[in-house]
Structure formats: structure tokens, C-alpha cells
Amino acid sequence: MPRPFLLATLATWLFLCLVQTSSAEKVYPSLYTVNDRVSMENATTFESKLNSPTTLANPALVQFINSFCGDCRRFATTFKKVALQLYEWRSALQVLVVDCAQEINVKLCRQYNITSVPTLYFMDLKYGNKKIIPIMKRDVDGIRNAVAELLSSYVSFTRPLTLLEAEQRRNYDFDYAAVIYQPPGSFIGRDTLLDLLSWPVDVRIVDNSAVAKKFDIDTENTKISIIDKKSGIKLPLKVARDTREAYVNAIASVLRMLSFNPEPTPPTIVLPSNELDDVDRRILETVTNGKATVYRADLEQAIDMILHIEIPRAGSIREESLQALRNLLDVLRKLNPLNKPGKQLLNRLYDYVKNVKHSLSGEDFQNELRLQERKLPKIFKAQRFVGCIASRPNLRGFTCSLWTLFHYLTVQTADDNTIEPGFILEAIHGFVKNFFGCTDCVNHFLEMARRRQIWLVKNKDEEVLWLWRAHNEVNKRLAGDSTEDPKFLKLQYPSAKDCPGCSINIISDTQWNEPKVFSFLKDVYHKKNLNNYALPTIIGYD
Helix, strand or coil, X not given: CCHHHXXXXXXXXXXXXXHHHHHHHCCCCCCCCHHHCCEEECCCCHHHHHHCCCCCCCCEEEEEECCCCHHHHHHHHHHHHHHHHHHHHCCCCEEEEEECCCHHHXXXXXXXXXXXXXXXXXXXXXXXXXXXXXXXXXXXXXXXXXXXXXXXXXXXXXXXCCHHHHHHCCCCCCCEEXXXXXXXXXXXXXXHHHHCCCCCCEEEEECCHHHHHCCCCCCCCCCEEEEECCCCCEEEECCCCCCHHHHHHHHHHXXXXXXXXXCCCCCCCCCCCCCCCHXXXXXXXXXXXXXXXXXXXXXXXXXXXXXXXXXXXXXXXXHHHHHHHHHHXXXXXXXXXXXXXXXXXXXXXHHHHHXXXXXXXXXXXXXXXXXHHHCCCCCCCCCCCCCCCCCCCCCCCHHHHHHHHHHHHHHHHHHCXXXXXXXXXXXHHHHHXXXXXXXXXXXXXXXXXXXXXXXXXCCHHHHHHHHHHHHHHHHHHHCCCCCCECCECCCCCCCCCCCCCCEEEECCEEEECHHHHHHHHHHHCCHHHCECCCCCCCCCCC
């Protein structure tokens, strides 16, 4: 064997081994970090955070997300602002996030019936005092006010200090108290109290002007009084504005003059870099410099997540959703690009679901999936996205691989006489409507399917073109969005580089040569042209 060929073969083998080894250790970053003052929880830690008999399990603001969902990515900016403000309330409130796109959390998200993301709950599970209350607001002030109202029953807001208490009580936790006059209909005292929870001061609210006067509060010029509990000395404070920020700053200024400070804020932690590792950098370079190609690893990743996350997360699967599941598995078992054990798995899952008479749960499906996987050699070997790789965390990935899989299926159906025209789009529509975990994506897709009359497509060639047009519509809508990867812009596809002669740009519009586009799609997405690059092994694949 010529020496250059040996070296090339060895280099390829070493690279594939590197992909396999490093992928097992790879930890994909979340939408949030500890520096966002958010605690990322999973199925093994969540209950203990809220229901531990041995720890101070405070109530929590909990956000359930899907990290691949564009709406969750956009909302992350708002939620980080919320978490930063609510960090001042940390002695009374936790801020937690659970990612339903992680397989470990499927059961947890199913348990709390998470059918839409992002979902916000105020939760208190301790001592049997089970409260799970949805927070519908999506702006910073709205979320803050909703949580403050719910937290009111956990923090003492309305026990006013009498003058006698202020003078005589010696065993209070703090040496000083801040008495705040809160007129009827106002929440200024409540909000100030919450923001001062990290300060060594006992805050009390009075809503009666006669009581307020006992603390030298005239309710017009002065609405705050600082009380020295030991001496009974009162220091009325004037504030320029009736805002919680002004009240907090006024009280904090006095406390600082008295040499008191709030609980220290933990320092910002230097986190591991989110830059791509050596393997991903090499993949990114290969993909961005190559021609339009469909990578088998992306198709495998999409099917992997559909089976292990999207379907098992469902609660009850019956009637329409049960038929949608049958349709999806029927398509996948006939057209999938998996290895031989993968094909066996999909056939067994289809037979299992086909024989369900009335309903099954996501947990039932998950149990059957695990049972069959234990009987078969390893199936899902792709541990990272290739053509759907992102240049930075939390972009592309699963949603990109889904589109790739959908296009692949519409092209493959032309060679399968057992699948009726229109059935592929019906299966895709059923999956998106009943199982896909990105609420915003689902709503947009269903509206587009209705408007583009998906049910009237009865020709296999037209299925290919319908999905292509739909995908380009989505790309146009999301172009310039915060979820767009700067290395993979949401352009109209195919580009002139990938398919010369497929399009003509006229001002801001694009005119397509659809017969040429169709030929291009049939070629790129055909099974015979799948690229096995970055798979740890190609043994067992057709």
C-alpha cells in the first residue's frame, strides 16, 4: 500500500476516534449560567431544591425551557434581567430553570405537564403545602410584580412595629427597623421590603396614617422612619420620588452610615470557554468550506432526539396524536438512514404503537424504547451535529437537523411505492402539531401549513417543493433574528453558489427556476449521496 494512502487512512481513523472519545465527554452549554443568578436543575436535583426536609427549601420561580426553541432563546435576555433583580430576594425565593430538551428531564417535564415553552411557575412543594401557580406575564416588571404578590404570604408585610415594641424589644434579629408608610392601593412597602431582604434591617409596613405618625411619619413629606430598637430613636427620611428604587437607596444609605452592609454577592465565576473544541472547529471549517451536503450524523441526531425526548415528553397519546405517532414511525421505519439495529428498532416501535388500541403515555413509549434498545447493539453513534453545527452555543442544532430530516424524507419517498403521495407531509404535520417541543415554532408552522394548503399536496414531487418553499419562508421570517447563527445566515436556499441557475435575484425578490431547484434537492438529499463525515464508524450503514 502506498505510504501517502496509509498516512491519509491513519489520519482519518485518528480523527474519527477523537470525535468518538471527546463527544462522550462533551457538555453542551445551557442558555443560563450561575453568573445569571439562575440555578439550572435536572430531574435528580429539582425535588430536593423545593421539597427537602433538611434544607431551607424556599418557594421558587421556575422556568421550564427547551434550549433549542427560538422563543426560549429570545426570552432568555428578559429572564436574566428578572433573575438579577430577584437575586435581592434570595433569602425568600429561589430562581430555577429546567431544560426539557435534555433527556434526563423528560420525566420531570412530563410530570408537570409542560406542553408549552417557555413556561413559568411559582412553586412551593415543601411540607405538603403544594402550590404550582402559572406566571403568565413575559415582561420584567410583570413577572416581578406577579412573584411579589405570590410571595406576600411568605414574608411578613403587615406586622407594624408599635412604639412600645421599638423601644422595649431587645431580642430582634437586627438592631434597626425601617418603617414604611404604604397608602391603600400601593405596593411600595412590599416591593421595598423584598429588595431589602439581603440587608440587616427589619422592615415593617404601616397602612394607617395614625399609626405612621407614632414613628414620626407624616405621610406627606416623610414616608419612611429608621428606628433604633434599643434606644427608640427615630430618624424620619424624605425621598425625592415614590419608587422602590428611591426608598431602597434612602434606607441603604442610612444603613451604610451605620456601618451595615448587605449580604455579600458571590463573585462572578470564570466559566469554561464556550468556544468550539478542536473537533468542532475542524467540523465547522469543513462544513463552511464545502458544498451543499447532507450528513448522516445530523439525520441520526434528529431521529435520536425525536425518539428519546420529543415523544416521551408527551402525557397521554390518544386519538389524533396516536395516529400521528403511527404515521411518523411508519415513515421513519421505511425511509430512515440508520444502521441495521436502528432499522430493527423503528420496526419494533411501529409494531408496538400499531397494536395500541386506545392510548398510551409518553412514559409507556419511553419504557418500550428502552426495552428494545437493550435487546439491540448500539444504534445512535452520532454524538454531535455536523452540517447543523453552530458557530456558538445554543444555535442551530436540533431544529436544523429536523428540517434536514424532513427534506430527506420528502426526497426518499419517490423511491418507495408503499407510501402514498401526501403522506410524508401529513406525518411531518402530525409530529409538529402533537410532539414538537417549541411552541412558537409549532404555531408558525401550523399557520403556514394552513395558508399554504398542505392538505392539497397529492404529488410526491410537489411534496419536495412544498417543503422547500415553506423552509424558505421560515428563513425569510427569521433572517436577522437573535437566534440566527452569524456563520449560517438565514438566506434563501439554494444559493447561487450551491446551485447556479436555480435563482434570479430581482431587486429584493428572488425568482426561482423550480425544475432546476427540484433536481438540485433530489440530488443533495438522496440517500446515495449521504455524507458519513464525523461518524465514529460507518460499519453497519447501508
